[in-house]
Every structure is written in C-alpha cells, then in structure tokens.
Amino acid sequence: MLSQTEENYLKALFYLTSENADKSEAGTNELAATLNVKPATANDMLKKLKEKKLVNYERYGKISLTNSGKKQAIDIVRKHRLWETFLYEKLEFTWDEVHEVAEQLEHIHSPKLIEKLEKFLNYPEFDPHGDAIPNAKGELKVQARKTLSEMAVGKTCKLIAVKDNSASFLQYVMKVGLGLSSKIKVISRQDFDGTLEIEVNGKKSVVSQKFADNLFVV
Amino acid sequence: MLSQTEENYLKALFYLTSENADKSEAGTNELAATLNVKPATANDMLKKLKEKKLVNYERYGKISLTNSGKKQAIDIVRKHRLWETFLYEKLEFTWDEVHEVAEQLEHIHSPKLIEKLEKFLNYPEFDPHGDAIPNAKGELKVQARKTLSEMAVGKTCKLIAVKDNSASFLQYVMKVGLGLSSKIKVISRQDFDGTLEIEVNGKKSVVSQKFADNLFVV
DNA sequence: ATATTTTGTTAGGTTAATCTAACTTTATAT
DNA sequence: ATATAAAGTTAGATTAACCTAACAAAATAT
Numbered sequence: 001m002l003s004q005t006e007e008n009y010l011k012a013l014f015y016l017t018s019e020n021a022d023k024s025e026a027g028t029n030e031l032a033a034t035l036n037v038k039p040a041t042a043n044d045m046l047k048k049l050k051e052k053k054l055v056n057y058e059r060y061g062k063i064s065l066t067n068s069g070k071k072q073a074i075d076i077v078r079k080h081r082l083w084e085t086f087l088y089e090k091l092e093f094t095w096d097e098v099h100e101v102a103e104q105l106e107h108i109h110s111p112k113l114i115e116k117l118e119k120f121l122n123y124p125e126f127d128p129h130g131d132a133i134p135n136a137k138g139e140l141k142v143q144a145r146k147t148l149s150e151m152a153v154g155k156t157c158k159l160i161a162v163k164d165n166s167a168s169f170l171q172y173v174m175k176v177g178l179g180l181s182s183k184i185k186v187i188s189r190q191d192f193d194g195t196l197e198i199e200v201n202g203k204k205s206v207v208s209q210k211f212a213d214n215l216f217v218v
Numbered sequence: 219m220l221s222q223t224e225e226n227y228l229k230a231l232f233y234l235t236s237e238n239a240d241k242s243e244a245g246t247n248e249l250a251a252t253l254n255v256k257p258a259t260a261n262d263m264l265k266k267l268k269e270k271k272l273v274n275y276e277r278y279g280k281i282s283l284t285n286s287g288k289k290q291a292i293d294i295v296r297k298h299r300l301w302e303t304f305l306y307e308k309l310e311f312t313w314d315e316v317h318e319v320a321e322q323l324e325h326i327h328s329p330k331l332i333e334k335l336e337k338f339l340n341y342p343e344f345d346p347h348g349d350a351i352p353n354a355k356g357e358l359k360v361q362a363r364k365t366l367s368e369m370a371v372g373k374t375c376k377l378i379a380v381k382d383n384s385a386s387f388l389q390y391v392m393k394v395g396l397g398l399s400s401k402i403k404v405i406s407r408q409d410f411d412g413t414l415e416i417e418v419n420g421k422k423s424v425v426s427q428k429f430a431d432n433l434f435v436v
Numbered sequence: 437a438t439a440t441t442t443t444g445t446t447a448g449g450t451t452a453a454t455c456t457a458a459c460t461t462t463a464t465a466t
Numbered sequence: 467a468t469a470t471a472a473a474g475t476t477a478g479a480t481t482a483a484c485c486t487a488a489c490a491a492a493a494t495a496t
Contacts, residue, residue, distance in 0.1 A: 005452080040474090120308060245443070262483075
C-alpha cells in the first residue's frame with residue numbers, strides 16, 4: 001500500500017503530465033516545486049517510484065507515469081473530487097473551502113467507503129469546481145465544465161450552474177440579469193485582465209474575470 | 219499539531235486509564251501492547267509526550283494523561299464516534315465495519331469539518347456501538363450501564379451497546395445472533411466461571427463471562 | 437529476605453522522508 | 467562553439483517512529 005507521501009507524488013505527476021494535451025512528461029524541479037520539497041527529495045522519491053513500477057524515469061530524463069501509476073493517481077483524484085462534492089453538497093462547505101480538507105480525506109484507504117460515498121452522493125459527474133469525477137474504473141466520461149471566462153468572444157452560451165454560492169455573489173449574478181438557463185453573449189474581452197462585456201436578455205454588463213470564473217456554462 | 223501516531227498514543231492512554239473508575243494510570247508494557255509496538259518504542263514516545271505536557275510520567279512510574287492530553291484524547295474519541303455514526307447512518311456500513319475506517323477518519327484535522335459533520339448527523343448522542351459521543355467541549359455524560367454478565371438468571375434484557383469493538387469480538391457477537399436492540403434472555407449461569415446460557419430470537423447460545431462483560435444492556 | 441519474574445529503560449540501529457552542499461549533465465545564449 | 471545558466475543528481479545529515487539486545491528497578495513468591 002502506498003504512503004500518503006507517495007500518493008501525493010503520483011497525484012502531482014498526474015496533474016503535471018496532463019495539464020495540456022501536448023505535455024505528457026515532467027521534470028524533477030517542477031515536481032519538487034509542486035510538492036514544496038527540494039529537488040533532491042523528489043529525486044529520491046522518483047527512484048523509489050520507479051522501483052515500484054509507478055513512474056518511467058531514467059537519469060537526467062523526463063518523468064512520466066506508468067499505466068499502473070496513472071491508475072493509482074486517477075483513483076486519488078477520484079477520491080479527492082468525491083470528498084469535495086460531499087463537503088459541498090452535504091456539509092455546506094463553500095466551493096473554496098473544500099480543497100484543503102479533501103487533500104486529507106483523499107488518503108483514506110477503504111474501497112468500500114468510496115463506493116458507498118459515491119452512491120450516497122448519487123454518482124455525481126462533477127465536483128464543486130466543475131471538474132469531472134472519474135468513475136470506479138478510472139474512466140473520465142465527461143469533460144470538465146466550462147466557465148464563462150473561457151468562452152470565445154462573439155459566442156453565446158447558457159448558464160448551467162454557479163460555482164460560488166455566497167449571498168454576495170448570487171446577488172451580483174441577479175443584478176446582471178442572470179438565472180439558470182440564461183443565454184449569455186460574450187461581446188468583448190480585455191486581454192489585460194480578462195474583463196468581459198456580456199449581454200443577457202438584451203442587457204449589457206461589464207464583469208470581471210473573477211466573476212466569470214464562477215459561472216458554469218455550456 | 220499532533221502526528222497521527224501521537225494521537226493514537228493519547229487515545230490508547232485515554233482508554234487504558236478510564237476503563238474502570240478505580241484505574242487512572244497505565245504502564246509502559248500495557249500501552250505498548252495496546253498499540254502493537256515494543257515497550258522501548260512506547261517509552262520513547264512517553265518522553266516526547268511528557269515534553270509536550272500531554273502525559274504525566276516519571277521514570278519507572280505510572281502514566282496518566284494531563285488535562286491537556288485528556289482534552290486532546292477526548293477530541294479524537296469524539297471524531298471517531300461521529301465518523302462511525304456517519305458511516306453507519308448515512309453510508310449504510312454495518313456496525314462491525316465502522317471501526318476500522320473511523321480509525322483513519324479520526325485523524326483528519328479540521329474543526330470545521332467535525333462541526334459540520336455533527337450538525338449534518340443532527341447532533342447524535344451515541345455511536346453505532348452505543349457509546350456516548352463527547353460534545354464539542356469534551357463533555358461526556360457517562361451513564362452507568364449494566365453488562366450482560368450482571369443480569370440475573372431468568373431476566374430478559376435489550377442490547378444497547380458493546381464495550382469492546384475489536385473485529386474479532388464484533389464478529390463473535392454477530393455469530394450469536396446479536397445486534398443492537400436484540401432481546402436477550404439469561405437462561406443460566408455457571409458460578410464457577412460466569413459462563414452464561416442465553417437465548418436470542420429463539421436461538422440458544424453459551425457465552426463466556428468475558429464475552430458477557432462486553433455487552434451493555436438495559 | 438532473597439531469588440525470580442515482571443516491568444521498564446537505555447543504547448544503538450533501521451527506514452522513510454526530508455534537508456544542504458557539492459557536483460554533473462543538459463540547455464541556452466552569444 | 468563554448469561559456470554560462472538551468473536542471474538534475476549524489477553524498478551525507480536529520481527527524482520520527484520503529485526495532486533488538488542488554489540492563490535496571492520493582493513486584494512477587496517461596
């Protein structure tokens with residue numbers, strides 16, 4: 001069984017090697033920085049994980065996860081996202097509070113627990129951040145949810161959910177004339193700070209990137 | 219912040235020093251045996267916990283928890299029992315499955331999580347084993363509960379809790395056909411060793427005093 | 437009252453995960 | 467094309483939690 005530390009290295013490698021489609025390998029320093037350890041420490045662990053056949057690694061070479069390593073990493077991500085969903089849906093944590101606690105909960109070892117938790121949550125597809133939750137086989141059937149801030153200028157989209165549930169944010173959302181299923185047209189974007197000009201039911205508004213980050217759209 | 223290991227030592231000491239009213243101190247070997255470590259290991263840890271003012275300890279002397287140590291121990295017990303309740307009530311774990319997973323969950327550090335979990339469970343008073351759950355202030359209303367071994371021959375009683383929650387004991391309990399709220403009739407007692415003949419749902423069994431000592435009834 | 441057993445302690449060693457400092461290899465820039 | 471910078475590695479220490487083996491103190495049994 002893997003230690004929490006080993007699990008964290010696998011998870012970090014998973015994220016580093018799947019940030020973009022074009023990137024599937026990572027470096028020692030990069031990994032070390034992600035985990036807030038020194039490169040020497042990461043280097044030791046890489047040797048250990050190579051020994052356990054969880055990473056592909058050669059001296060001075062790039063690092064990637066083996067199939068086995070990837071499988072384990074995805075399982076940790078799955079646990080993390082299910083716990084985040086639990087905290088958000090059942091315990092009324094706000095979306096920005098869930099991550100920290102899930103970082104701990106993801107290391108609980110009990111397949112039965114995760115199976116039952118997933119059932120209890122009614123097999124959710126997305127976590128509170130809009131990221132897709134892998135199923136028990138490690139398959140990701142859906143894409144992560146898009147936020148308004150990712151929409152191209154000129155496109156029209158539909159609001160399907162909000163990330164933040166705070167009163168202040170929701171009041172702001174209403175003030176802009178938005179509700180679930182509202183059609184939103186992106187009129188322009190400021191490259192400098194991501195500020196958007198949008199149109200909802202014929203009403204134009206200017207909103208910050210931070211605001212747009214909190215709206216899930218299709 | 220305490221490590222999981224330190225927390226486990228405090229918890230073990232809490233149980234060892236509060237098993238009976240007459241016993242409020244424990245020994246090194248006893249503690250080591252409880253935690254499945256060697257006495258030398260426990261001895262090292264005792265020095266460390268003394269340094270942190272969590273235990274009262276002098277060379278060759280008996281061990282007890284300080285107020286601070288006791289407070290922390292109770293908090294771990296509280297978390298353990300709340301998690302057991304969650305697993306049992308919400309995730310449909312059976313009462314003999316909850317302990318093992320709660321042993322992991324009790325070490326999650328997040329006051330907010332426990333606060334919200336307790337609220338979600340509607341401030342339960344007892345865990346699935348019938349043990350009282352300390353409140354956020356560490357207060358525990360201990361009620362004098364009879365054990366099956368104290369019941370008079372011919373009387374019928376109801377199982378409300380178990381004292382021991384090791385897997386082997388719990389499996390034995392189930393084998394005899396017992397569950398929470400089971401009606402138990404005491405048919406006979408051997409004066410020599412306290413062995414009891416009991417009847418549960420029409421099924422007769424012979425159980426040891428040690429076994430009966432671990433069942434709380436009303 | 438003393439020998440024996442039980443209990444507790446110490447010294448010294450191991451492993452996992454971390455560090456610093458020095459070194460080597462690879463990449464970059466002129 | 468080679469000097470410099472960046473990235474990666476190694477060696478040697480440290481800390482927490484564990485171990486074994488040897489020893490010391492306390493309890494017990496005759």
